[in-house]
Amino acid sequence: MEALDYHAEERRKAEFDVEEMKIVWAGSRQAYEISDRVARLVASDPVFRKDNRTMLSRKDLFKDTLRKAAHAWKRIIELRLSGLFFSCGMFIPAIKGQGNEEQQQKWLPMAYKMQIIGCYAQTELGHGSNVQGLETTATFDPETDEFVIHSPTLTSSKWWPGGLGKVSTHALVYARLITDGQDHGVHGFIVQLRSLDDHLPLPGITVGDIGMKFGSGAYNSMDNGVLRFDHVRIPRDQMLMGVSQVTREGKFMQSDVPRQLVYGTMVYVRQKIVADASCALSRAVCIATRYSVVRRQFGSHNGGPETQVIDYKTQQSRLFPLLASAYAFRFVGEWLKWLYTDVTQRLQANDFSTLPEVHACTAGLKSVTTSATADAIEECRKLCGGHGYLSSSGLPELFAVYVPACTYEGDNVVLLLQVARFLMKTVSQLGSGKKPVGTIAYMGRSEHLLQCRCEVERAEDWLKPKVILEAFEARAARMSVTCANNLNNFPNQEEGFAQLATDLAEAAVAHVQLIIVSKFIEKLQQDIPGKGVKRQLEILFNVYALSLLHKHLGDFVASGCITPKQGVLANEQLRLLYSQVRPNAIALVDAFNYTDHYLGSVLGRYDGNVYPKLYEEAWKDPLNETVVPDGYHEYIRPILKQHIRVARL
Amino acid sequence: MEALDYHAEERRKAEFDVEEMKIVWAGSRQAYEISDRVARLVASDPVFRKDNRTMLSRKDLFKDTLRKAAHAWKRIIELRLSGLFFSCGMFIPAIKGQGNEEQQQKWLPMAYKMQIIGCYAQTELGHGSNVQGLETTATFDPETDEFVIHSPTLTSSKWWPGGLGKVSTHALVYARLITDGQDHGVHGFIVQLRSLDDHLPLPGITVGDIGMKFGSGAYNSMDNGVLRFDHVRIPRDQMLMGVSQVTREGKFMQSDVPRQLVYGTMVYVRQKIVADASCALSRAVCIATRYSVVRRQFGSHNGGPETQVIDYKTQQSRLFPLLASAYAFRFVGEWLKWLYTDVTQRLQANDFSTLPEVHACTAGLKSVTTSATADAIEECRKLCGGHGYLSSSGLPELFAVYVPACTYEGDNVVLLLQVARFLMKTVSQLGSGKKPVGTIAYMGRSEHLLQCRCEVERAEDWLKPKVILEAFEARAARMSVTCANNLNNFPNQEEGFAQLATDLAEAAVAHVQLIIVSKFIEKLQQDIPGKGVKRQLEILFNVYALSLLHKHLGDFVASGCITPKQGVLANEQLRLLYSQVRPNAIALVDAFNYTDHYLGSVLGRYDGNVYPKLYEEAWKDPLNETVVPDGYHEYIRPILKQHIRVARL
């Protein structure tokens, strides 16, 4: 019997080689093969079944997660996949980045082997974004050669660390270092929280879970925790001493290793976040695209089939820019991976020259890609109409689990303001002969960019990467320079920066979007094999860039980069591009190579067999265990029978 | 002892009379008093306690909801509040709108008294937006004078109706009427689903719940249902016969009552949805505003307190337009209430002249206000940083329960396209002497609007309502006329409409935003008592309009309504306005008069005592019942102790 495939016809329509595109998406043939193998292993393993997760109570959900984690760990060892995807969040990267040689040798093997489980305890009830404001103290006691870790206020309670509440045995605690009555600012300390024998919290430690979070599953499967210290003592060598040290005598010293080394860790973490954005976004887009092909509504002629909703231009103009963004984020994420290697090598060679630019670009990319992805997932849910609201669509939980990416590892708005600071500094140094490098190199051509005119005369002129690039460069440069000029109208820069913060954040977005656009162009300049593959990527690139241009038309037109007429032409071209994406839409999401298990969505099923499965899923709800619901006799029947005892008032 | 109030200082800063603003918000003194009284009753009634809802299993959550509903019903009877807020969704309004006299007399009293519980069963697995495509059949059997209700396909299963799955005894079922082999399209039928004795489904009826939905609480407390008919027979007089009838002989007849009467119901429902939008939005804004005042981050000088995050301009430019929107939606909702009365009176006098305009304006307002509100709730959550992600912030569940408003009662994009059709029709008739009325009257001045120039020269010129109104009118008129002109480039209008759908939807948004702006202006022209109240509303109006102008700058500049320079001036003015809102922010959200119970948010507490309460809430989570979590021995300990049995592969 042939397998049912409602998408078969769509798949036949594709104008490119999907298998080759899968390799482009994965980054390399090897990466493709590994991820494909792992995905199949996970999908076929009954322990990893996902259904019913949304119906479990908090406790059962958590236990179910422990069960899966333990099994995953077992499989990782069995398959010798070690290190491949098990991650204790920031615990290990931070020890790597901030510990000295001995500390790394002592703690990392234990952490890798999971003889200890560590969490990253930075945020407190009262401080998240402002790390320098943390209140937990680590006071050196020279008598005993120990630090005394203490929570002096309620707001100093550690709050949010993932894995802290129930699982972790250790925490990397950020606390104000105090020696001899002097505050040296915030440093990291490795603190054991629980006994390795019976998992009970050690004396002086109060630890628990912070309670329910967004969604039904999502982070509720995790024990984000609260932690308080009552004068807990740890040995001196448990302060991370890679960058600064406290001596036996209690002397605080900066190491000769430059502080900037920690930036390496940050680039690492943020490139992972950008990669995650492309994953989450592509998942949502895959679901919405497949369902939009299956779903038909209106437009039947003479009893024929109705129109597939993906054929509506509004559906296309909402969906295809997100599809294009998934590819765009994928490629910029790939480039960030390269950047991480580059930065690491430079740091080792004591070359810190690119750091400010790298910092701005990673902070900005984290911000822009996660914000766009969060919005996109919700848009994909809406694109599925009513059925997108069902848990079985997979989209509600995908949203709930994704959105905190806009907040953790740097609030997205705070990050944009950091990017803006860098932009303003760059502009202010333009005259000084200091040549901007890397992603900010275009500022070196700002004289040209501030007066150039876009040469588009016909819609198809907008297909040229060079034309698009210049428009994005001109917009970014002009917005930055305008902000810089406006800053000069304020008596002092800080006041100006505060007053113009919103404009500055917008300028930062323009800069970051330019980075994404330019990295997509660089990708297209590579040799990309496979029938029609490059052509599809070119179309997606144009969709990405022109849909941004349309969305931010105010920026482009107001700063004089393009004329209103050219904006209209871009929009016309966009409409044509949507028609070119349409026949390839299913194949373009197939190229993500996601298993149905990974997608976890009835609407996004590979075979498109949506309706029978929705129907089947419904009956599994516990409410359907009985036809007459629990509560009928107490609450419904008395009303229907008008047997309500009413109090005399 | 004086009550703790962290917001006291903020409340003192307010420059207007909050008590008077409460009345403006409520609509009248009487409305204020009723809602205040009810809110207090509910808040003080232990049965209505809300906590722990997110931790309940689906079944317990549902039962808990039944318990509350039963209690609410009892209290309604006791307090003689009947009719005030208990609603069976669309069951009653539809019988009122589409039933004939006898049917109303028979069914409405039973429904009001809750001797029967009805749901509105329109949507099917395969059809939602396209109501005319519904597949359920109601075939007249002249032998027995009955209709046979049947579900001929899987996709014809009713799917989504709220209250259907477990609670309803009756349903208003929309089905294709078939007499003598002829299909007369979709009509409404009252069908009993369950026995009134034991609540068991009647023969031929399969009914159940459709399963988990978005969020943890939200609509999971409701039994949205699935329903299938296997040749279920109902008496002929259970077809709603207000508009069309089937005679004893099986003859189908249109009544002389005009079909348009059903529009009354629709206006009623949509004005309720717009009112709900202002409620949901104001709730989210209240939480985010209060927390933004309590939350401090960065900016401490010499050990002084840090900056309240509400003082950051980015926070203001994200939050204050939402605050202004809450007021804007409130006033347009109030006006819609008036419109409903007006339309009802006209319909009774057989005046159908305003119907197309009323339909377009209510459809558009439903779409624009619900989309904006859904996005705004999520933005408010992000404005609260990490803590907004906690269930105890109230924001995740508010989002989950609100978002389907973008989909039910008309998918928001489908509605915009309906508005666009009306706009195109209006434009095409401009030459014909037919004078546009009501919210579309401005099109009658399109000759002026297509060439007028905005006269703003200084930032403060943007404070004039007349200037703003004209800019919004010009933008809306130009976008519509441009679309209409472009339609003419297509060989046929339908093809053009399909191709230009995205532009048309954007033109519709421009039209609807103009309506909201103009109704806000009309409100300001009324006599508004109370010290400083009107002044605050004027500021909010300007914030609402200018923030829209900034967001849609591309529209305004590209269509030549304003120059880029004027756009810059609007933005400057906006910044000044934010500073004027700032000292009044807390009082402006106090004016909503929400109890802490209603808000259901630790972050939005009236007294601002956020941190101790967050800390307290955390410990209530079931995961905190034990220090060592369930699952430790099975799953965590073996890993830590490296006692994992690994399969030999």
Ligand SMILES: Cc1cc2nc3c(=O)[nH]c(=O)nc-3n(C[C@H](O)[C@H](O)[C@H](O)COP(=O)(O)OP(=O)(O)OC[C@H]3O[C@@H](n4cnc5c(N)ncnc54)[C@H](O)[C@@H]3O)c2cc1C
């Ligand atoms: C799911 C999840 C997991 C987490 N995991 C961990 C973890 O493992 N370990 C850990 O230590 N922490 C963790 N966190 C905490 C997270 O890192 C913080 O929530 C994050 O840093 C944001 O800080 P905040 O909550 O203090 O936001 P706030 O800074 O309080 O933000 C509130 C608002 O103020 C604005 N704002 C703040 N400062 C400024 C400024 N200078 N200018 C303009 N606007 C400003 C923000 O934009 C935001 O709108 C987690 C959080 C979540 C939600």
Ligand SMILES: Cc1cc2nc3c(=O)[nH]c(=O)nc-3n(C[C@H](O)[C@H](O)[C@H](O)COP(=O)(O)OP(=O)(O)OC[C@H]3O[C@@H](n4cnc5c(N)ncnc54)[C@H](O)[C@@H]3O)c2cc1C
């Ligand atoms: C919480 C909730 C409660 C509900 N309660 C009820 C109830 O009590 N009773 C009841 O009968 N129903 C109920 N519904 C169903 C609801 O009315 C439908 O889901 C709604 O009408 C949308 O229809 P749909 O799901 O078919 O969306 P679809 O029409 O399938 O939408 C899918 C996508 O197609 C697009 N699309 C569709 N047609 C067009 C077009 N012509 N042009 C351009 N784009 C188009 C849409 O914009 C959307 O992006 C409920 C739904 C929810 C989520």
Ligand SMILES: [Ca+2]
């Ligand atoms: Ca739950």
